[in-house]
Amino acid sequence: MTSAPHLSTTPPAVTANEQLRTPLRLRLRPNALSTGHVDGAWWPRSRDLAAELPALLAVLAVRLGEIPRVSYNLTEWDTAPRQIAVDGVRVRLSGFWSRPAHTVDVVAGDRRRLTLLLVPPDAEPSAAHDSMMCAAERGNTDTVEVLLHGIAAHESTVDARSTCIPEQMFQGVR
Helix, strand or coil: CCCCCCCCCCCCCCCEEECCCCCCCCECCCCCCCCCCCCCCCCCCCCCCCHHHHHHHHHHHHHCHHHHEEEEEECCCCCCEEEEEEEEEEEEEECCCCCCCCEEEEEEEEEEEEEEECCCCCCHHCCHHHHHHHHCCCCCCCCCCHCCCHHHHHHHCCCCCCCCCCHHHHHCCC
């Protein structure tokens, strides 16, 4: 008599082996000295972090090498596991309530870090595109709030197409 195999209901890591089926919506600054609040922008298709990360990390590994850690704001995503496996590498997912909203930090094995603007999955396409292009501009120093301003304006039914507006333009305006 043989017993049935024991199946765990909570695996230690989610394994991602699927190939990218749709284009990744990612814009990065040119590889240079980092200034500003973000190093680029990512527009995931859902709020499922475990499903969205493998494609992102595969692309970012070209620039960063092995990526063992990702940190994120807990309010931005549905429940996520503590770690996932991407191409045989375990990636620790660290969710924090205190992490800045609308950002994701990707940390390389050598501790280099990319901070990405997180464009909401349900954002209107043209506003999302504009925010992503601004975030990826060389020398951009706009805050996350400024970069997402066009998305918020569109959601409030104001027809305002986002353009890159440097923070300096807001100085002195009351």
